[in-house]
Amino acid sequence: MTEVAGAQELGKEQLLDAYRTMRTIREFEERLHVEFATGEIPGFVHLYAGEEAIAAGVMAHLDADDYIASTHRGHGHAIAKGCDVKGMMKEIYGKADGLCHGKGGSMHIADLDKGMLGANGIVGGGPPLVCGVGLSAKVRGTNQVAVSFTGDGGSNQGTTLESMNLAAVWDLPVVFVIENNGYAEATSTNFSTKGLDIAKRADGFGIPGVVVDGHDFFAVYEAAGEAIRRAREGGGPSLIECKVNRYYGHFEGDAQTYRAPNEVENIRQEKDCLMLFRQRVTSAGLVEDGELDRIDEEVKQLIDESVEEGKASPEPGEEYLLTDVYVSY
């Protein structure tokens, strides 16, 4: 039996939950890739496939009343935070029964009841928001934690850097997760960050910063656990840089000519987070292949139903155009 780092505190149920989360995200995104190509989905879609271990590893430590702020690439975060998958799919189809009544779409998918402050169409939009949630938790005396997800692109926005400083000086229960997938849109991290680990910027703000392998659920789980525990116990903010890869383009329709031939194929074969997870938990005897296969089937069915319902769901009526601009006006 192989030892699996970080897995000691995870019971079988939690391992299966983590796998289900990752598989649900993967299936959701792979299916969107196919459906988007048919032209039935309006607007822009940015897929999270390949990065699932990060959302699952971080969210495994968050409670229902904790908050997250997300990015363009937000489906995975939303699913891992507990947003209704069918509601999400309907939203992406722009339908009235969608999570946001078809008024947000993929880039603004949100559910505040689940502590999901929204995917964000603005790169670097989320970090200031989680500072506010952290302040709220601190002033109200709760032990809530807020996590912002930002890409390597967003890591170069002033908002992100300002927020790390603000969270540090206000001593907030906040965790900044940088998902470094190597590309800010089409621009390589090698160009945009001068080759240094983004996590090293934490030193400049006087907060802990670590680099983890974003393909490895257990590595993310361990690092996030430490950072979130520290935040919850009043130890202030942390930065976690997850080095990872995305399987698709910046958005669907991106020909990705800036990538090396076979780049994604190689990653899929060597570092796929679902594959790594399965290998490790089965070889350690923690979970059996059949149990994971069953989840795969259940998830496939859920996503089939989601797409079907997404397509069949009614369009928002004209009355939706003018509602919910204000609470009162």
Place this chain on the structure above:
Amino acid sequence: MARRITYMQAINEALRQEMERDESVVVFGEDNVGGTGAPGEDDAWGGVMGVTKGLYPHFPDRVIDTPISESAFIGAAAGAACSGLRPVAELMFVDFFGVCMDQIYNQAAKFRYMFGGKAVTPMVIRTMYGAGIRAAAQHSQSLYPIFTHIPGLKVVVPSNPYDAKGLMIASIRDDDPVIFFENKVLYTMEGEVPEEPYEIPLGEAEYVREGDDVTIVAIGRMVSMAEQAAEALSGEGIECEIVDPRTTSPLDEETIFESVENTGRLVVVDEANPRCSLATDIAARVAENCFDDLKAAPKMVTAPHTPPPFSPTLEDLYVPDPERVAAAVREVTGAGARA
């Protein structure tokens, strides 16, 4: 019991009373305490002009200094508002909106709509506007039209101490994001203000003066310019009706239309630059809705299409004054030709 206090004291009192009433109200911004972390006195400044002075000793956990990072802390106000607080964040001068506008118009203003009605974002951004203290181009603009343009924001521009207190209390209690414009010249203006808390509903204009000859719609500091002009014009036999919208979003169009239906003439006085301003907006709304009542084309009295200049001589020319208001009134009443 009412007594005479300043516009600044009225805002300070509103903040203190709301913080006492509601523990979820927090106040933060650059130097809002003033002196945090420094070896000298706490509460040294209370904001750059002293508007929040004296709050920190009462509420040491809820009056908080920030780094000079408007994007981070204005965005934090939005996040805090979505998660149980009623933040009042100070954007020191509205001219600084350029470094944090995304957090205001792309985030806070749109949450409710984008998220299908689930978000409630009860935040107030207090900000200073207006020329008159020789603060030059980057500290003197009247930018409320830019915010008025944006769906999801409410915009408040009080013209006197009484309104400042009642509108601030209403803004804090409001469940939508509110941009609260404080005129820096008006900070020392005195007026009767009740000691007890009270609300002035957002979206209700006030008749400042009644008259039958011409309607003057004036905003913020321009109300007192209009009053001085009206006083002088009364001596010439021209009676002005002055309407103060008090909030530019929502805008109480009904009261403006009602007045114009009565007088048949409109002069709008707006310290903002002339293009796509409150003046153009109100003139257009009146033209569209009261065309048959109009006896003359609406007239706008505004700052010129320039940045605010530094030189006191030039700045005084930049800001509309009672003489320019009176000249516009004479023009629309046809009195100009007789003068």
